[in-house]
Amino acid sequence: xxxxxxxxxxxxxxxxxxxxxxxxxxxxxxxxxxxxxxxxxxxxxxxxxxxxxxxxxxxxxxxxxxxxxxxxxxxxxxxxxxxxxxxxxxxxxxxxxxxxxxxxxxxxxxxxxxx
Numbered sequence: 001x002x003x004x005x006x007x008x009x010x011x012x013x014x015x016x017x018x019x020x021x022x023x024x025x026x027x028x029x030x031x032x033x034x035x036x037x038x039x040x041x042x043x044x045x046x047x048x049x050x051x052x053x054x055x056x057x058x059x060x061x062x063x064x065x066x067x068x069x070x071x072x073x074x075x076x077x078x079x080x081x082x083x084x085x086x087x088x089x090x091x092x093x094x095x096x097x098x099x100x101x102x103x104x105x106x107x108x109x110x111x112x113x114x115x
Contacts, residue, residue, distance in 0.1 A: 049080060
């Protein structure tokens, strides 16, 4: 059974930093791409960053140059380093993986950027 557990969210001031973690289990982690999505109040869920099984990365334009996605296959964990945070980055951040033709999600972690 695929499980994804996010952690690391919290409250931070503008221009601050946070690192989110996504701990995965129930599948061969190193073989799969992992995605980070976010959903702000009243908005649709949007893709933030992707890391492939081989380590290639892709970012939404809104976070390019500020966020970095990485993975540690020994720990079955994906990270999202978020720097220069802005109030518009406030959202619930979700980890996602498409395994065995099914999309699986974590429970999400809240990130609030405010002065």
